[in-house]
Amino acid sequence: MSDPFSLAPQPETYWHLWTGADGISRQQQCTISDFTLGQLGPGDSPQFSRPLFDQGNAFVTYLPVGWTADWHENHVPKWIYVLRGAWSVQSMDGQIVTMRAGEYSFGGDQGCIATPEGHRGHLSAQVGDEPCVQLIIQRHDDAWRQAPPGTFR
Template sequence: MTDPFSLAPEPESYWHLYTDAEGISRQTMCTISAFELGQLGPGDSPQFSRDLMKEGNAFVTYLPVGWTADWHENHVPKWIYVLKGAWSVESMDGTKVVMKAGEYSYGGDQGCRATSDGRQGHLSAQVGDEPCVQLIIQRNDQAWRNLPPGSFK
């Protein structure tokens, strides 16, 4: 199997709607590139990402084919939107969910206790034969921490 980190990601395309100098709205195809390999938080498996805000509250992440992460918690609460491809998340209770393009989840598993078999937080992995591209939105404060399901009704 090829090392998933041996090749940098291809640029990702998106439509950019903007207002030109004459006040006319226009659209053009652009790309997000300059992905950097690193960890999103302590204990996370390396993945390619590209900050979209200097404060680090929104960024695109790229999970190459074959990417997996060991048991870990999200270091801060976050929304994870799948833009392309698919990934899976397995929680400590054994529930495994596969999310595909157009689906999203909320990662609020901070403060989990470790079990005797080493489970703490969740497992995650890229699924299928194409990379998984995600948009992640997070706060860098404690406002979303430990929110119960249904808090965003």
């Protein structure tokens, strides 16, 4: 298998609804580009990302075909929405969930204990023959930390 990081991602298109100086709403097709390769948090596997504003609390990530991550926790709680492609998450209990475009999850596995095998948090991987593009929204405070299932109703 080739190196998944050998090619930078192509720009992603989206529709931007905006209001002009005349007060009339308009739509324009735009692109998100200038992805950079890096880590979202300490110990995370590298992936391409593009912050959507200076605070870095919302960004688009690009998981190339073949991308995988070792066992890790989400360093902060986050919502992960699949825009294109698919990815999988395996929790410590062995369950594997595959999410495709239009599906989303909440990553709130902070504070896990390590198993005797050294597993902590979750495994994640890109699935299929096209890259997985995700919109990630996270907070840099403790408001979502340790939120039990059903918190967000």
